Amino acid sequence: MTTTAGHTGPVLVASDLDRTLIYSRAALDLTMPDTKAPRLLCVEIYEGKPLSFMTETAAALLPELAVRTVFVPTTTRTRKQYQRIQLPGPASKFAICANGGHLLVDGVSDPDWHRGVTRRLAEECAPLAEIRSHLTSVADPSWLRKERVAEDLFAYLVVERELLPEGWAKELSDWAEPRGWTVSLQGRKIYAVPKPLTKSAAMREVARRTGARLTLAAGDSLLDADLLxxxxxxxxxxxxxxxxxxRHAPHVTALTRRGVVAGEEIIRGFLERAATVAV
Structure with a gap:
């Protein structure tokens, strides 16, 4: 953990975005009657269409969180994908993109951080070209919709989830693991990510730079496990x-709420915990 005993620095909040704080229409999971559903705010437009949402209550709470803490949006998205998001409140000084491959400072990638990451990947993992070649060779065109490389750091597939054979992702994971890569299935995307490419390493760097006395985090996927x-x-x-x-560690609160309302509960949790820390 990253706390510095006796330190008087700020509280740092590093939160995943997709399916943690913001939600696509497919991920909203609004199971209540329509008349009881929360009002939503669109926070991302893509190709002229609304793509991602928060509850209006969550959107109203987020600016307070950004003022009271060092709020660090933390995502597997590329920088370009991240920049489409318009979160309420002041712009964050720090953001973590590409699963830790880019540490943004005032919107600009820190070149020293990125060089250090790429050097470590070259030393410890099978090359991206090998992983990408295998992905495309074992994917079936009947369910594969897109194959992409993100920031020259990792690869992912966009698939028809209902057509994906049971056990396919597990087989891919078993193949990738000894090559130093991790596989994560999130919605319609299958990610292959180098093991050293982590959100936690970037969070620790932000904690070091800011002198954070307490670090709080949230996430929903296996790529968030190290962060939590x-x-x-x-x-x-x-x-x-x-x-x-x-799976969850003893210091991680496993919520029962699902979908966009869980995002609201997570922000409340951040605020309540930050309030317990003396200014």
Missing amino acids: EAADHGWQPGHGELADSG
């Missing part, structure tokens, strides 16, 4: 890979 384990306290929603696996 590295924080002093974490939250995970009642959906996603982590919830499905039943």
Whole structure:
């Protein structure tokens, strides 16, 4: 964990975005009657269409969180994908993109951080070209919709989830693991990510630069597991890979709420925990 005993620095909040704080229409999981559904605010437009949402209550709470803490949006998205998001409140000084491959400072990638990451990947993992070649060779055109490389750091597939053969992702994971790569299935995307490419490493760097006395984190997928384990306290929603696996560390709160309302509960949790820390 990243706390510095006796330190008087700020509280740092590093939160995953997709399916943690913001939600696509397919991930909203609004199971209540329509008349009881929360009002939503669109926070991302893509190709002229609304793509991602928060509840209006969550959107109203987020600016307060950004003022009271060092709020660090933390995502597997590329920088370009991240920049489409318009979160309420002041712009964050720090953001973590590409699963830790880029540390943004005032919107600009820190070149020294990125060079250090790429050097470590070259030393410890099978090359991206090998992983990408295998992905395309074992994917079936009947369910594969797109194959992409993100920031020259990792690869992912966009698939028709209902047509994906049972066990296919597990077989891919078994193949990738000894090559130093991790596989994560999130919605319609299958990610292949180098093991050293982590959100937690970037969070620790922000904690070092800011002198944070307490680190809080949230996330829903296996790619968020290291982030949650590295924080002093974490939250995970009642959906996603982590919830499905039943996995959570003792200092991580496993919520039962699912979908966009879980995002609202996570922000409340951040605020309540930050309030317990003396200014």
